[in-house]
Amino acid sequence: MIAGTGTLEPELTWNLVADVRALFTYPFMVDALQAGTIVAVLGGVIGWFTVLRRQAFTAHTLAVVGFPGAAGAILVGVSATAGFFAFAVAAAVVIGLIPSSGRVGYATTESALTGTVQATALALGFVFSSLYGGFSSGAGALLFGSFLGITPEQVRVLLGVAVAALAVLAVLARRLLFATVDPAVAAARGIRVRATSLVFLLLLAVTAAEVAQITGTLLVFALLIVPAATAQAMTARPVLGLGLAVAVGLLVSWVSLFVAYYEPYPIGFLLTSLAFAVYVVVALSQRQARTATLRRVLDLRRSEAPAGTGG
Amino acid sequence: MTDGRTSSGTAAAGTAGAAGAAVVELRSATARLDGRPVWSDVDITVRAGEFAAVLGPNGAGKSTMLKAILGLVPLSAGTARIVGSPPGHTRGLIGYLPQRRSFDAELRIRGVDLVRLGVDGDRWGVPLPGAERISARARARSARVDEVIDLVGATSYARRPIGELSGGEQQRLLIAQALASRPRLLLLDEPLESLDLPNQAAVAALVSRICRTEGVAVVMVAHDVNPILGYLDQVIYLAGGRAACGPPREVITSETLSRLYRTPVEVLSASDGRLVVVGAAESPTPSDHRHHP
Numbered sequence: 001m002i003a004g005t006g007t008l009e010p011e012l013t014w015n016l017v018a019d020v021r022a023l024f025t026y027p028f029m030v031d032a033l034q035a036g037t038i039v040a041v042l043g044g045v046i047g048w049f050t051v052l053r054r055q056a057f058t059a060h061t062l063a064v065v066g067f068p069g070a071a072g073a074i075l076v077g078v079s080a081t082a083g084f085f086a087f088a089v090a091a092a093v094v095i096g097l098i099p100s101s102g103r104v105g106y107a108t109t110e111s112a113l114t115g116t117v118q119a120t121a122l123a124l125g126f127v128f129s130s131l132y133g134g135f136s137s138g139a140g141a142l143l144f145g146s147f148l149g150i151t152p153e154q155v156r157v158l159l160g161v162a163v164a165a166l167a168v169l170a171v172l173a174r175r176l177l178f179a180t181v182d183p184a185v186a187a188a189r190g191i192r193v194r195a196t197s198l199v200f201l202l203l204l205a206v207t208a209a210e211v212a213q214i215t216g217t218l219l220v221f222a223l224l225i226v227p228a229a230t231a232q233a234m235t236a237r238p239v240l241g242l243g244l245a246v247a248v249g250l251l252v253s254w255v256s257l258f259v260a261y262y263e264p265y266p267i268g269f270l271l272t273s274l275a276f277a278v279y280v281v282v283a284l285s286q287r288q289a290r291t292a293t294l295r296r297v298l299d300l301r302r303s304e305a306p307a308g309t310g311g
Numbered sequence: 312m313t314d315g316r317t318s319s320g321t322a323a324a325g326t327a328g329a330a331g332a333a334v335v336e337l338r339s340a341t342a343r344l345d346g347r348p349v350w351s352d353v354d355i356t357v358r359a360g361e362f363a364a365v366l367g368p369n370g371a372g373k374s375t376m377l378k379a380i381l382g383l384v385p386l387s388a389g390t391a392r393i394v395g396s397p398p399g400h401t402r403g404l405i406g407y408l409p410q411r412r413s414f415d416a417e418l419r420i421r422g423v424d425l426v427r428l429g430v431d432g433d434r435w436g437v438p439l440p441g442a443e444r445i446s447a448r449a450r451a452r453s454a455r456v457d458e459v460i461d462l463v464g465a466t467s468y469a470r471r472p473i474g475e476l477s478g479g480e481q482q483r484l485l486i487a488q489a490l491a492s493r494p495r496l497l498l499l500d501e502p503l504e505s506l507d508l509p510n511q512a513a514v515a516a517l518v519s520r521i522c523r524t525e526g527v528a529v530v531m532v533a534h535d536v537n538p539i540l541g542y543l544d545q546v547i548y549l550a551g552g553r554a555a556c557g558p559p560r561e562v563i564t565s566e567t568l569s570r571l572y573r574t575p576v577e578v579l580s581a582s583d584g585r586l587v588v589v590g591a592a593e594s595p596t597p598s599d600h601r602h603h604p
Contacts, residue, residue, distance in 0.1 A: 052418075052419070052420070170436065170437050171435055171436060172435070173436070173437040174428075174431060174432055174433075174434055174435070174436060174437065174438065175432065175433065175434075175435065177424075177428065177432070178428045178432030178433065181418070181420055181424075181425060181428065182425065182428065182432075182488075184407075184409035185407055185408070185409060185428075185429075185488070185489075186428075186432065186433075187383070188381050188383065188402060188405070188407040188409070189402055189403070189407075189432065189433045190402045190403075190433060191432075191433055232419040233419075235419075236419040236420055236421045236424075236471075236472040237421065237424070238420065238424055239438070239440060241419070
């Protein structure tokens with residue numbers, strides 16, 4: 001029954017149960033699935049706040065610095081995982097020190113400075129991987145993702161960091177939501193908005209470093225932003241949205257790993273295109289539903305108030 | 312004037328005592344921004360259930376007045392007692408609505424979530440699903456959210472994303488948010504700005520009703536006094552670094568305002584009772600960048 005014969009060229013059978021069971025006979029696949037699960041959960045939750053705070057660009061930068069981080073770590077002979085985390089946290093501190101006007105997101109000078117950090121990081125990563133031995137497939141895996149060679153030790157680190165990050169977020173969640181949606185009122189109620197933003201930036205850094213280890217530093221959006229954006233297109237309810245972001249992330253992660261086991265396509269490509277497909281389907285159906293609602297509301301207003309009153 | 316209206320209201324509980332007690336007391340107060348005095352030697356008393364407006368030209372320090380009451384801008388001279396304590400010590404008892412906020416049309420948060428933040432947004436931790444079945448306190452919080460949404464008449468649209476609502480609908484939900492924690496004092500910074508005339512009248516009537524029925528002291532910064540004129544107990548008119556306080560018909564006069572502005576100012580009364588201030592630096596200036604919806 002178990003189709004565990006094709007070690008080198010695993011083939012899909014029509015028996016899906018057997019296909020899935022075949023996956024679990026190989027320890028490297030089990031490690032990959034565990035890592036994919038951890039990263040999808042953390043990415044979904046932190047991503048939901050990132051999308052709400054309009055910090056997707058910052059998230060991308062914090063992931064990109066993982067490239068020189070990991071390449072540099074390999075160059076000096078320490079684990080790539082340590083390089084990912086160290087560089088992401090350092091970049092978060094730099095971005096956090098940039099004086100901002102108190103607003104978050106894209107529409108500030110912060111974006112130009114963040115872009116500067118990002119360009120420098122990519123260039124530095126290129127230098128490190130060249131010094132190590134040419135711009136090889138190793139650099140390709142760092143940039144575009146790989147699920148091979150995830151070690152049980154790496155899974156333990158991913159799990160430990162994810163649990164710690166989610167624990168901090170659990171303590172902070174309500175205040176973070178308040179500071180995000182309504183910073184002026186939150187400050188008047190005694191919430192330290194800037195300190196809260198800085199803590200979130202650090203959480204985003206470790207999350208980007210975790211996700212980048214599966215998706216590659218350039219494709220973190222697949223598990224960090226797209227599932228959350230999809231969830232927010234589906235619902236404006238916070239708790240439901242968080243749940244949906246995790247669910248979409250898990251779906252994308254598991255299906256991609258399943259396909260990657262049987263087909264030769266790289267994992268980064270599979271994750272990204274699957275996440276994109278889910279988003280497009282949801283966004284299109286939501287747009288249709290919203291247009292219909294809008295039309296109904298406008299019709300109602302028109303019938304209620306025939307004469308417009310201007311101010 | 313100080314004996315003004317002292318509605319008994321529902322504010323019996325709490326430390327700062329009986330209805331009609333002074334909620335805002337400034338004595339010889341001076342505020343500075345970047346070393347420059349904004350206003351000085353200001354005396355104000357606003358009592359529970361009173362509706363006061365802060366008026367004056369742009370840059371007179373109207374918003375600074377609210378921030379000083381909140382304790383976000385420290386006084387450089389004089390004393391202040393807010394709900395019986397120095398500013399900043401009673402933030403949980405103050406509902407605050409900052410100036411000119413409209414939410415991003417893409418913000419995917421419902422009105423009801425925004426109002427809920429007014430109840431428990433400053434608490435640590437996460438809301439647990441199903442907590443209402445176990446905890447009476449969680450039930451009471453949810454009930455309060457529904458209550459204030461009903462009070463501002465926003466029940467029909469409170470469950471839609473806030474960004475999709477009109478300016479008037481957003482403003483009502485923000486007032487509900489400010490009210491949610493049962494404040495003793497409501498500070499509203501130009502809540503009528505960017506609303507059309509019918510909505511200005513409706514929100515003004517709503518604020519007045521809340522002020523009387525809930526026994527809350529209201530301090531509202533306004534650019535135009537006319538939509539709220541009929542409801543006001545007190546006017547705090549800021550100009551030229553000084554303040555004049557009292558009932559609206561005593562403060563908004565040619566005499567008082569001329570003295571305040573140190574230049575001849577005329578107050579005209581239209582046949583419908585509306586007041587027009589002529590000759591002051593008040594009239595729209597090029598720097599007066601107002602938000603157009």
